[in-house]
Amino acid sequence: MPISLTRNFSIIAHIDHGKTTLSDRLLESTKTISDREKQDQLLDAMDLERERGITIKAHPVTMNYKAKDGKTYKLNLLDTPGHVDFSYEVSRSLAACEGALLLVDASQGVEAQTVANLNLAMQQNLHVIPVINKIDLPSADLDKCKRQLEDILQLPADEAVPASAKMGIGITDILEAIIRLVPPPKDPHDGYLRASVFDSVFDPYRGVVSYVRVMGGTIARGLKIRMMSTGLDYEVKEVGVFKPKMVATEKLHPGDVGYLIANVKSTADVKIGDTVTEMRHPAPTPLPGFKEIHPLVFSGIYPVSSEDFEALKMAVGKLQINDAAFTFMAESSAALGFGFRCGFLGLLHMEIVQERLRREFNMDVISTYPSVIYEVTKTDGEEMLVDNPCFLPPTQMIAEIREPMVKIFLMVPNEYIGDMMQLVMDKRGSVDHTETLDDNRVMLHCVLPLNEILVDFNDKLKSITRGYGSMDYEHAGYQASDLVKMDMLIAGEPVDAFACIVHRSKAESRGRALAGKLKEVIPQQLFVVAIQAAIGGKVIARESISALRKDVTAKCYGGDITRKRKLLEKQKEGKKRMKAVGRVNIPQEAFIEVLKTG
Ligand code: GDP
Numbered sequence: 001m002p003i004s005l006t007r008n009f010s011i012i013a014h015i016d017h018g019k020t021t022l023s024d025r026l027l028e029s030t031k032t033i034s035d036r037e038k039q040d041q042l043l044d045a046m047d048l049e050r051e052r053g054i055t056i057k058a059h060p061v062t063m064n065y066k067a068k069d070g071k072t073y074k075l076n077l078l079d080t081p082g083h084v085d086f087s088y089e090v091s092r093s094l095a096a097c098e099g100a101l102l103l104v105d106a107s108q109g110v111e112a113q114t115v116a117n118l119n120l121a122m123q124q125n126l127h128v129i130p131v132i133n134k135i136d137l138p139s140a141d142l143d144k145c146k147r148q149l150e151d152i153l154q155l156p157a158d159e160a161v162p163a164s165a166k167m168g169i170g171i172t173d174i175l176e177a178i179i180r181l182v183p184p185p186k187d188p189h190d191g192y193l194r195a196s197v198f199d200s201v202f203d204p205y206r207g208v209v210s211y212v213r214v215m216g217g218t219i220a221r222g223l224k225i226r227m228m229s230t231g232l233d234y235e236v237k238e239v240g241v242f243k244p245k246m247v248a249t250e251k252l253h254p255g256d257v258g259y260l261i262a263n264v265k266s267t268a269d270v271k272i273g274d275t276v277t278e279m280r281h282p283a284p285t286p287l288p289g290f291k292e293i294h295p296l297v298f299s300g301i302y303p304v305s306s307e308d309f310e311a312l313k314m315a316v317g318k319l320q321i322n323d324a325a326f327t328f329m330a331e332s333s334a335a336l337g338f339g340f341r342c343g344f345l346g347l348l349h350m351e352i353v354q355e356r357l358r359r360e361f362n363m364d365v366i367s368t369y370p371s372v373i374y375e376v377t378k379t380d381g382e383e384m385l386v387d388n389p390c391f392l393p394p395t396q397m398i399a400e401i402r403e404p405m406v407k408i409f410l411m412v413p414n415e416y417i418g419d420m421m422q423l424v425m426d427k428r429g430s431v432d433h434t435e436t437l438d439d440n441r442v443m444l445h446c447v448l449p450l451n452e453i454l455v456d457f458n459d460k461l462k463s464i465t466r467g468y469g470s471m472d473y474e475h476a477g478y479q480a481s482d483l484v485k486m487d488m489l490i491a492g493e494p495v496d497a498f499a500c501i502v503h504r505s506k507a508e509s510r511g512r513a514l515a516g517k518l519k520e521v522i523p524q525q526l527f528v529v530a531i532q533a534a535i536g537g538k539v540i541a542r543e544s545i546s547a548l549r550k551d552v553t554a555k556c557y558g559g560d561i562t563r564k565r566k567l568l569e570k571q572k573e574g575k576k577r578m579k580a581v582g583r584v585n586i587p588q589e590a591f592i593e594v595l596k597t598g
Contacts, residue, residue, distance in 0.1 A: 001072075001074055003184055003185055003186075003187055003253070003254055003255045004184045005071060005072070005073045005074060005184070006073070006074045006075075006076070006184055006185055006255040006256070007073060007074070007075050007076070007098070007099065007178050007179060007182045007184065008075075008076045008078065008096060008097040008098050008099070008182075008185060008213065008255070008257055009075070009076070009077060009078070009097050009098070009099040009100055009101060009178055009182050010077065010078040010079065010080050010093055010094060010097050010100050010101075011023065011077070011079070011080070011100065011101045011103055012080070012100050012101070012102045012103065012114055012117040012118060012121060012128075013102070013103035013104075013113075013114065014103075014104075014105070014108075014111035014112070014113040014114050014470065015113060016105070017103050017104060017105040017108065017111070017133060017134075018103060018105065018133040018134060018165045018166070019103055021165040021166055022101075022103060022131070022133065022163070022165040022174075023061075023077065023079065024165075025165050025168060025171050026063065026075075026077065026171065026174070026175070027061065027063065027244065029168075029171050029172070029175070030063035030064060030065045030075070030175070032061065032062075032063045032064075032243060032244065033244060059079050059242065059244070060076055060077065060078045060079065060211060060242050060257050060258075061076070061077050061079075061242045061243070061244040062074060062075070062076050062241045062242055062243055062257065062258070063075045063076075063077065065175050065179075067175070067176060067179050068176060069179075073179055075175070075178060076097075076256075076257035078093045078094075078096055078097055078198070078213075078257065079093075080093045080094065080117070081093075085344075085345040085346030085347070085348045085349045086325075086345060086349070087116065087117075087120065087474065087475075088272065088273070088291060088293050088345075089198070089199060089272055090117060090120055091120045091123075091124070091289065092196065092197075092198040092199075092272055092273045092289070093198045093199070094117075094120055094121050094124045094126060095124050095196065095198070095273075095287075095289055096196055096198045096213035096257060097124075097126055098126060098127065098182050098183045098184070098185060099126050099127040099128070099129065099178065099181065099182030099183070100121045100126045100127075100128050100129070101128075101129050101130075101131050101174065101178070102114060102118060102121075102128050102129070102130045102131065102149075102153070102155065103131050103133050104130060104131070104132050104133065104145055104148075104149070105133055105134050106132045106133060106134045106135050106137060106140035106141060106142060106145055106162075107134055107137045107139040107140050107141065109141070109144060109145055109148050109437070109438065109441075110145070110148040110149065110152050110153060110411075110437065111411055111470045112409045112410060112411040112443065112470040112471050112472040113470055113471075113472045114153075114472075115153075115409045115443075115472050116409065116472045116473065116474045117472075118153060119474070127181050127182050127183060128155060129159055129160075129161065129174075129177050129178065129181055129182070130149050130153075130155050130156075130157065130159060130160040130161070131160065131161045131163055131170075131174055132145045132146070132160050132161070132162050132163065133163050133164065133165055134164060134165075134166070135162045135163065135164050135169065135170075136164040136166065136167045136169065142162060144438055145160070146160055147438070148437060148438060151437075152435065152437055152443065159177070159181065161173045161174050161177050184255070185215075185254065185255030187216055187254040187255065188215065188216040188254075189216070190216060191217075191281075192216060192217055192277065192278070192281065192282075192283035192284075193214075193216065193217030193218065193219065193223075193225075193276065193277050193278040193281075193283065194214075194215045194216050194217060194275055194276070194277060194283050194286070194287055195212040195213060195214040195215060195217075195219060195252070195260075195275065195276040195277075196212065196213050196215060196273065196274070196275055196276075196287050197210050197211065197212055197227075197270055197271070197272060197273065197274045197275075197276060198211050198212070198213060198272065198273070199211040199272060200267045200270040200272065200324070201267070201322065202266070202267050202321045202322040206238075206261055207261065207263070207264060207265065208261070208262075208264040208265070208266065208267050208269070208270055209246070209259050209260075209261055210259060210260050210261075210262075210264070210270050210276075211257075211258075211259055212252065212257070212258060212259065212260055212276060213256070213257045214252045214253060214254050214255065214256045214257075214258075215254065215287060216254050217254065217277075217278065218251045218252060218253050218254070219236060219239050219251065219252045219260060219276070220236065220239060220250060220251040220252075221236055221237065221238055221239060221250075222235065222236060223235070223236045223278065224236075224278070224279035224280060225260075225262065225276050225277065225278060225279055226276070226277050226278070226279045226282055227269075227270065227271070227274050227275075227276060228274060228275040228276075228277055228282070228283070228286040229271050229274045229275070229286070229290055229292075230269065230271065230274070232269060233279045234262035234263055234264060235262060235263060236260055236261070236262050237261045237262055237263065238259075238260070238261040239251065239252050239258060239259065239260045239261075240258055240259055241256070241257070241258040241259070242257075242258065242259065246259060260276070266320075266321050266324075267321060267322060267323070267324040268320065268321075268324045270324070271290070271292065271324075272293065272324070273289060273290040273291060274286070274290055275287045275290065293324075293325055293345070294343075294373075295325065295326075295327050295343025295344050295345060295373075296343075296344070296345060296346060296372060296373065296404065296450065296475075297343070297344045297345070297346055297347060297349075297350055297370050297371070297372055297450075297454065298341060298342065298343050298344070298370065298371050298372075298373065298387040298388065299341075299342055299344070299350055299367045299368050299369070299370045299371070300331060300333060300336065300339050300340065300341055300342070300367065300368035300388070300497070301316070301328075301339055301340050301342050301354070301357070301365050301366075301367050301368075302333065302336040302337060302338070302339030302340075302365060302366045302367070302368075303337075303339065303363065303364065303365060303366075304364040304365065304366055305364070306337045306338065308363065308364070309337075309338045309339070311361070311363065312339070312340070312357075312363055312365065313330075313340075314361075315357055315360075315361035315363055316328045316340055316342070316357070318361075319353060319356060319357070323353070325344075325345050325349065326342065326343070326344060326349070326353055327342065327343035328340040328341065328342045328343070329341045331388075333368070333496045333497055334495075334496050335495045335496055335497040335498075335586070336366060336368070336496075336497050336591075339366075341387070341388060343387070347370065347454055347455075350367075350370060354367060366497075366591045368497045368591075369497075369498070369500050369594070370454050370455070371387055371388060371389060371451075371500070371501065372387075372403065372404050372450050372451045372454070373385050373386065373387045373404065374386045374387075374392070374401050374402065374403055374483065374501060375401070375402040375403075375478055376392070376393065376398060376400070376401050376402075377398075377399045377400045377401075377402075378393055378397050378398060378399060379396075379397050379398065379399045380397075381399075386501075389485050389486075389499040389500050389501045390496050390499055392485045392501060394536065395484065395485075395536050400480050401480070401481060401482075401483045401501075402478040402479060402480050402481065403449050403450070403451060403478065403479060403481045403483060404449070404450040404451075404475065404477070404478055405447055405448065405449055405450065405475075405476045405477060405478065405479050406447070406448055406449075406450045406453065406473045406474065406475055406476055407445070407446070407447055407473060407474050407475075407476040408429070408444075408445075408446045408447070408448055408453070408471055408472070408473040409443060409444075409445060409471065409472045409473065410424075410443065410444040410446060410461065410469060410470075410471050411437065411441055411442075411443050411444075411469060411470045411471070412441065412442060412444065412461075412464075412465050412468070412469040413440055413441055413465060413468050413469070414440055414441065414442060416464055416465045416468075416469065417434075417442060417444070419464045420444060420461070420464060420465070420469070421444070423457075423460055423461070423464060424444070424446050424448065427448050427449070427452035427453065427457065428448065428449055428452055428503060428505075428506075429446050429447060429448030429449070429452065430446065430447055430448075431444050431445070431446050432445040432446060432447060433445050447476060449479075449481065449503075450475075451501075453473070457471075458471060481503060482503060482504045482505070483501050483502065483503055483504070484501070484502060484503075484504050484507055484535050484536070485499060485500075485501055485535070485536075486499065486500055486501075486502050486507050486510065486511055486533055486534070486535055486540075487499050487533070487534050487535075488511075488514055488515070488518065488531070488532070488533055488534075489530070489531070489532040489533075489534060489539075490518070490522070490529065490530075490531055490584050490586070491527075491529050491530060491583055491584050492530065493584075494534075495586075497591060498514065498518075498594060507533075507535055507540060508540050508541060510533075511533025511534075511540045511541035512533070512541040514533055514541075514594060515531045515532070515533050515541045515542060515543040516543060517593055517594055518531045518543070518590065518594060519531055519543040519544075519545055520593075521587065521590040521593045521594070522545060522584065522586055522587070522590055523585070523587065524545055524546065524547065524548035525545070525547065525548065525583070525584055525585070526547060526548065527547050527583070528544055528545065528546060528547045529544060529545040529584055530542060530543075530544050531543045531544065531545065
């Protein structure tokens with residue numbers, strides 16, 4: 001098939017605006033899948049992805065479409081991960097396309113989550129076709145959506161395709177618009193193989209499967225290839241396309257989207273955004289846009305019972321094979337024993353990994369308060385990166401600390417603007433400018449420290465706006481800030497798991513909140529327990545838990561021995577879920593509760 005008949009596109013949408021439904025419709029109407037296969041495909045998807053309505057892996061699919069002009073086109077739909085944590089992956093998937101559909105719910109209008117992805121698509125010079133979905137709904141307002149597309153997103157509203165993915169309305173119009181408006185791929189004809197890797201997965205039977213878009217040259221079985229960022233060479237064992245199941249083909253040609261399997265051991269060896277070239281005749285330069293991805297959020301993960309350390313080690317190792325963006329390193333904590341310092345792309349990624357540890361590996365884990373990476377310049381000029389509050393040098397050795405910032409897009413109904421601005425201020429942010437979206441809503445463009453949105457920002461947004469607000473963000477570099485390490489001392493002992501880096505102006509209130517929470521969750525002991533928050537030895541908040549003399553068997557009058565034994569057993573059981581810190585036993589729940597203290 002000539003390259004002029006190929007179209008590569010992806011779909012950008014706010015959650016629930018109908019991306020999955022539309023993708024299924026496109027597959028059905030091009031007869032790429034039958035109804036029975038549709039069922040299977042749904043069952044194949046990771047439970048977590050479905051529950052949360054997000055896509056973590058960018059599954060591509062190739063469809064053949066016979067257009068009204070009588071020609072049969074090859075359409076490659078590249079699904080993009082639906083969350084900002086994976087924005088690098090999104091940018092690589094978009095870079096493999098020439099166009100994108102921007103899906104907007106006709107009853108909801110433009111939402112924040114589409115803005116960052118649309119920006120990425122614009123940066124890649126993609127042709128963006130707006131699709132206004134759910135026009136079957138009585139509350140659909142086509143004109144309002146069109147106005148928003150022009151005013152907020154500067155998209156040509158006259159190109160917008162009205163559709164209902166659910167009722168199957170406008171599907172052919174969408175396919176025809178793709179053919180008409182998305183440019184075909186260009187073959188550079190420069191004699192070099194260049195293919196970009198936009199994702200990879202680990203298949204237990206076949207090893208690492210890399211998802212590629214060929215820019216120039218061809219890839220076939222037996223070809224010796226080189227990954228340009230690592231310089232590692234491999235032999236191609238198989239190439240193929242997604243229909244949507246993997247189907248082996250002879251070759252992948254310029255403009256094609258498909259997969260390649262080579263003798264690669266771990267997904268960590270296949271870098272997303274890397275360029276595949278021919279070993280014997282390598283391209284002089286790689287494709288643009290490659291970046292090493294580095295985790296942005298760190299947290300310690302510890303087994304609840306220390307005997308499970310080996311099992312946890314196996315589990316994190318297995319997870320990493322399939323998720324190159326997840327990193328881990330053994331570490332130990334005085335409070336929690338042996339565990340791992342884990343790195344994630346963002347908070348959602350962290351939650352996904354923790355949830356998978358629980359579900360797929362049956363691991364009972366405690367995780368420490370998430371931390372971002374701080375850049376520190378010491379007074380002796382040394383530069384260091386700190387991802388764990390315990391490793392922050394003493395204040396007198398720090399010349400400057402810089403923290404990662406994010407640019408946030410907030411869409412909120414008018415009546416909540418005041419409360420939202422207050423929230424942004426409370427989180428040390430600033431509102432750059434506001435934009436009126438329609439009669440009811442505005443978009444606030446804000447800049448905040450990443451650290452401040454880690455734990456509860458989205459929850460707060462939802463509760464302030466009664467669920468009507470939405471947000472999206474992109475990274476915005478580092479900024480110097482007056483940050484300090486705060487220790488929590490229990491009965492005079494610093495508990496490393498509770499240490500955190502906070503802004504000086506917030507240290508006292510945060511110290512109080514933490515101490516108060518600890519007072520609630522740590523059971524009374526046989527002695528008075530002091531709980532203190534301190535900065536560099538200076539106590540800034542304190543609480544104390546009064547002493548208790550508890551004899552669980554006292555009520556048994558010494559007579560009923562079985563009852564007595566049962567009570568003792570129960571008490572022992574209770575102890576197992578405690579971590580002994582110095583003289584104090586801290587229940588597992590305390591660690592979890594404290595992490596929730598925003
Ligand atoms: P995604 O999160 O963007 O993948 O959205 P889904 O495709 O899962 O759709 C979210 C909800 O909207 C589901 O309940 C769909 O049935 C519904 N939906 C999708 N398209 C339409 C449509 O055209 N009309 C109506 N009324 N509902 C739709």
